[in-house]
Amino acid sequence: MAEMTYTMALMGNPNTGKSTLFNVLTGLRQHTGNWPGKTVTRAEGEFTYRGATYRLVDLPGTYSLYSNSADEEVARDFLLFERPDITVVVVDATALERNLNLALQVLEMTNRVVIAVNLIDEAKKNGIHIHTEKLAAKLGVPVVPVSARNREGIDALLDAVEAMAQGRISTTPLSIRYSPEIEQGIARLLPFVTDMVGDTYPARWIALRLLDGDASLLQALKQPPRPLAKEGNAYACCGSVKSV
Template identity: 85%
Template sequence: MTDMTYTIALMGNPNTGKSTLFNVLTGLRQHTGNWPGKTVTHAEGECRHRGTLYRIVDLPGTYSLYSNSADEEVARDFLLFQRPDVTVVVVDATALERNLNLALQVLEMTDRVIIAINLMDEAKKKGIHINTKKLAVKLGVPVVPISARNREGIDALLDTVDAMAHGRINTNPLSIRYSPEIERGIAKLLPLVKDVMGDTYPARWIALRLLDGDTSLLQALKQPPQPLIKEGNAYACCGSIKSI
């Protein structure tokens, strides 16, 4: 048994089953409330797996991290400032190409990512086959097939989270290359960003957002949001999952 608690962020597009996965992991008793200074609701719970306690944060469902809405700002700020130990991006197996857009954006911000391909049962019904091993090689991070509502693949996902949290998995995330003009802009901004921010934040991602004129990000960097404060009693751990 370890006293160390790791923070796990759940991200994904709306209707990918992300909150269903959250409920499976954390059981019935969870803490809900609003993010500091926002009307956006957040849900948080705990899960114990192989003797380690995990704080699970269910981030708002978003299609991007481009600061176009309060939901997107909350998700972006949590990854940027709270720096979770592992980020699980939940994607819909029946709409993989569309869902991977968010996953690629997350990979630009952090390398501690696991892709959980949910609704594998629905994909099977539609005759969709996903080669998760090839996809993992392409993306450079673990890819785990699951069906949250049927509780299939949950143990494998938790084992992967456990391995990444404890440093047993090395990742090499796919780096998106943009047009020559954008890449030149990034190259010019990178030294300035690193000089001001150091290694605290993902410099390439920040440079890209600055090129896009993301004023919301600039404001957040000047005044980072306050961390979440846990309220109430301890949460239930992992519901009825047998691998506690």
Template identity: 75%
Template structure:
């Protein structure tokens, strides 16, 4: 096993080729098991690119992060508590509109995102053309077209990862607007949420989940260990969270 410097989370809807990409990147440097306390499979691997070691975690395939299932809770909690350096969201080029739902949810949690448009070869066969530059501008994060099974676009993806870790990319994710009523409710909740979680978690996203009545999120937050100081750990965790 290598001593990884950066952690990458791999996300996507089921059947987008996410695990194929995971296998291409890690080769034999991978292992599987179950997430603690879950029957959900845990797959983790390592790779080195341009002298930098990466740990990559293949999260369960999900359609959302709304904690309606064990898979969704695992994916949500990893982004929230493990705070990967980069999250690669793999989407199906032949079903882009449906897949972008998860992308937008991830962008509400973190700005360190790369959208990997997989199965671009299948899309071309169906006459589908995707303007990746325009999509990247709309989303505010890098977008890379690829075909994992044909190993096309892998180098471009890795170059984008490399640019991220060297601070050469400055993403500005799209802010998803909601109805006037929801935005007003978010505005009322935000000061209280920020008072409780500080800068440790995405306050707007937490407010949205509370408005959805996501009690599992409160439970997960309360189970986190006491917050560490910046000197003790680069990714400090949050202390107990009260219901709001």
């Protein structure tokens, strides 16, 4: 039986511990460079878990996916065109409300999402208790508390990732309802967007971005970026595959 390989994206605001989690999962099996045509740094690595290989792409830290910067555009385009098997959104347990803004945007683009509530140890020190089960029920996707720097909750996170990758989790992402005027605009645009992209891309999200005048998205849809390929033998220098 052939070994399964999945693509997994890491997303999050800056300073949420996303890179720490990336390092914990991939160990030395990492490669850094620039995204094609961009001066934005790209980090990619691999790890194995229960016989499956995960290609892990650490997307630039961003506060939104509105393509107001090169970082945001890279993150948006990867989710839209590469369509990773799993997207782990790393949020800071000590600033959850602010961090969930990005998580909600990701949920508008894909339903294959796991929320990693990082820095849970810091939250406890500050007297903050995160009801992850209630949050999962509200968001409609798995929510796992972790402390990446202390390697706490990593197994539980990987269990959720594995279940997501294998299709054993059924998600119902929270759908944001906007003002009546915006919802009417989305409804008018949806038939045209669906005719244009079919089931390939998230039509409602595209309609919303078009209403917002996102010209860069239109350009990207006309000329999608080429798929991100692993560069040569990028991992060969760094030892055996890390088994978490």
